[in-house]
Amino acid sequence: MPIYHYSALNIKGKTVTDIIESESIAAARQKLRAINIYPTAIKEVYETESKKKAALPFFPKLFSPKVKQSEIAMMTRQLATLITAGFPLVSSIYTLIPQTGSNIFKKILSQMKDAIEEGSSFAEALSQYPDTFSDMYINMVRSGESSGTLELVLERLADITEKQQALNNRIRSALTYPVLMFFLGLLVLYFLLAYVVPRITSIFSDMGQVLPAPTRFLIATSEIFKSGWWVILLGIVFIIIGISRLKKSEKGMYWYDKTKLSLPGVGNLTTKLAVARFARTLGTLLENGVPLLQALGIVKNIVGNRLIADSIETAANDVEKGNGLGKSLDTSKFFPHISIQMIQIGEQSGELETLLHKVADIYENEVETTVMGLSTLLEPIIILFMGVIVMFIVMSILLPIFEMNQMIR
Secondary structure, three states, X not given: OOEEEEEEEOOOOOEEEEEEEOOOHHHHHHHHHHOOOEEEEEEEOOOOHHHHHHHOOOOHHHHOOOOOHHHHHHHHHHHHHHHHOOOOHHHHHHHHHHHOOOHXXXXXXXXXXXXXHOOOOHHHHHOOOOOOOOHHHHHHHHHHHHHOOHHHHHHHHHHHHHHHHHHHHHHHHHHHHHHHHHHHHHHHHHHHHHHHHHHHHHHHOOOOOOOOHHHHHHHHHHHHHHHOHHHHHHXXXXXXXXXXXXXXXXXXXXXXXXXXXXXXXXXXXXXXXXXXXXXXXHHHHHHOOXXXXXXXXXXXXXXXXXXXXXXXXXXXXXXXXXXXXXXXXXXXXXXXXXHHXXXXXXXXXXXXXXXXXXXXXXXXXXXXXXXXXXXXXXXXXXXXXXXXXXXHHHHHHHHHHHHHHHHHO
């Protein structure tokens, strides 16, 4: 049933805002008036699917809104708090709907509430939205429902999501300044080549002498930026489209992930981040009673790299044959030796979940340190690069002037 958000005046003349379930806007108005609330504005909290498809007929997936991880983390934390306080699951979800800022998330929560009221379990309702809730999230909720510890599972899920979000935010903030410098530098470079350089080099057109090679190269480059900027822009668009199409195919995605791992610096960072995700997620799943083989099948889908996922799948096959997890992962070239040793110690001591969380802590810290180091290194590199470009422009302009002085003498 659709949910509507309304602003209204109560019997005391005060403005109130809330949500209401109803078959239509007219029915919603009648319900509100029946309880002495007089709506001034009322609208559906989400658009229907037909409206979305009509609005975005060509690029529905590219422009369709998605639920942010921060919203999922906040919802999970609030839901755990309400259930711990004794609220029923359906009432808790209904309470969270008006507090959710995203319209698409309001729609998902509303439909989940309806599914639970019709007899579905919470995990079954979550599984209807695989693009929003991960396999790990769904399986942990399922284990929490079966064991009667749903509020504890939700608190752990909130912790995991918040930690991942915090790590992503730290990485993003560390790279923001270098990336901003890079794009500002490109804008300055474009301004110099498209507007400043042509006006200065125009004085050389009447000279009856052959210009130096750097000056000719600068003039040709300037002409490209001045009159062929649309070709450059079109080329960038085609590159972006090509990469996105490449990542959609199985072979293309495999090649893309393999290239990332082979790049200096980027490959090491990608591996550490994948190992951290693997250890954190696997440890949490095992803590909540998910069998090891099932947990490995879930974890391979969240590491973010096909090659590493294939190595996890190979290790899962070895575990199914009776080998230990540490020994099975040792055949992979992607997992560092220290992580293998800690996993083996965890298996021997019966504290595998604890050791997996420690492995995740180690590599999350290393990822953050590596990103901070790269961002610190990128700043002087960008400054040096821009300095070299500007020096080349200046020298290319000065060289013909020096030659003119020599001819006068």
